[in-house]
Amino acid sequence: MPHQGRTLIRAALVVDGQGRRASPGAVLLENARILACGEPATIGQPSGATVTDLPDAVVLPALVNVHCHLDLSHIGPMPLDGDFVSWIEQLRPARAETDEAIAASVQRGIELALAGGTALVGDIAGVRSLVPIRQLRASNLAGVSFLEIFGLGDRQVDAVRTMQEAVGDCPADERGIRLGLQPHAPYSCGRAVYEAAVQLQRPLATHLAETLEELEFVDTATGPLAAMLKRFGVWDDSIAGHRCHPIEYLARILSQEPVVVAHVNYLDNGHVEKLAGWPITIAYCPRASAYFGHPHAGRSPHRYRDMLDFGMNVALGTDGLPCLDTPDRISVLDDMRFLYQRDGVDPVTLLRMATVAGASALGFDESLVTLAPGPTAGLLAVQIDGDDPDEPLSQVLRRDDAPQWIAGPFPIR
Template identity: 50%
Template structure:
């Protein structure tokens, strides 16, 4: 076998595990990392093909911990200010999409994710469809495809049966994409469905504390979501006020190995503590949270920094194209940029959220998205002399190695 040795030299090499060299160099052999350091430390490697990226930062490829690639075809949509109405529109849109349409939308999402430098994605396979799983395998985007299930009130028992027969019908791990399960949210899935999903031993994901309507539903059993369930004719007497925060209600699910909880827009100190103790990964989707409006009723902005400080594994997600402002790509790089511009903070911490933390959440070996010696899922060159410089620009990432297949 021919040995290929490459020496990548850049203004900076940076990963989410604490490695930073400026200028930096990465020595690769057959697309595996041998060393990353300063060019002086690595020295001259006579047989290496040298690849120079002046005015670029080289990082590992990224992990998107929460996407909805099956909504890519809808494109960016304006938000009118009512979450329950918005969700109703998305559900109506989905109901009219054919299997072929879903596959094409996800394949488009896969291509835009690759354009965004994504190595792995945790994708929500919308409402009872295995088509997104097949499309991720076909399109070659590794990660987890979480089959999204719904079932509350009268529909709960039937949903548990359907869920089981669907997961029995498909390979759980093939072409780098694992099957996961995603009970949608505490207002669309009853406790028995959550419990059944948690027992499957598959990677789990769910939406938690995304809106104030959800908090009201869990606490008082009324409000916009109660009305929505009545409109959908699924309401029954099993749905009552539970007088608890969604994080408390879902503790059993959130404690399951590899649970990614999306959003957590509205949490207090007690909930942050619970998330840290349970080892839940939080997929924070900054542009999505901003899209649905600033915090209401005196609630503070998203508490991702408090979560990180408390030891919660916070990763980044894009949510769907519907709430993005980058029609040309789907990338957590743009989530990093959004946070950096809004909050400042350490670029190293943002890169960790966009790589290593996401990998942990998806059950992917984190060393595939850092610069440690060994295999790596991909390398990106990002225009800019420092990571902070990259984050104030809007350039797309360039793949210089990978995607790994």
């Protein structure tokens, strides 16, 4: 009996981030469910199935971008002119301000994320607005829209009220997009803001230990970030240094909550061991880190491989389009490529960071972004050269072809 909606996809390699692989390989789908994955001979050719043969392609599950800023997409890639602080100051007036402009920027970001093979996003809504979450809820993406909050010193009271109102006004989970909260960073949010965010019991994210300027600010409330906050008119005399590293500053929260922590470029001795005991995810954005020239001042490179060795959940993010070198897509596939080419990381480890690590960080079922039997977020094909003797997934990571959707993206609810 023919089976309506069944599709058999055969490719040079089918592979996921949990170790499923077959080369050549096949995936049998029925609508938005994977029925089987393995060698073509094992799966056979079920009657009535539509067959797609891709002998010069690798088939992967859809990707997860655990840290992006889709509301900066209208700016496009932006050359770095100066340091981190001057970059923030250039970005500030370029942000979209009206609801229409914010919606258009997020929509552009949604299209670029989909063009990059993304099914799930951890998106930072950086303009104190619920327009981004509404735009995401009208799209084919799923994930978390983290409303970004700023509030230091006397401004913490307002910041807490903004979060409470947003949580009251906006459904927690609708059309696969959940409302999350992101206290922006330790140099822009006081502890009361972080503590209130925890109490509101929504998915949480923050930027952490991104720059040396942040380390100086948290320690002594001095330096270029203090000067910037004074120029922005958000300084008051209650703001003081904490005489510690940002990790210690937020230890009470991070040691207890599954926060998605972006960047973490600068750690001191013993920090990786400490972080490994906490329920957090590291959102590593390698292209964005390189864009800002990290590590500065002879500090050690990013410790993501040590974090992986300690069993930490390390997921990949892109950060915003202004930091990227791909104007036509926003994709962690390009961050996998960057790490493969720079550091020679094992390809399946990279695929795990770009799929299941992100899904679990955002609170979604990991199997949606694997080749396991059951519901799937979708499947991607990436071109390779069938005559190249190199292993197919390594070829994907050496090339720069855009991923193509061959199934999905399917709604995740």
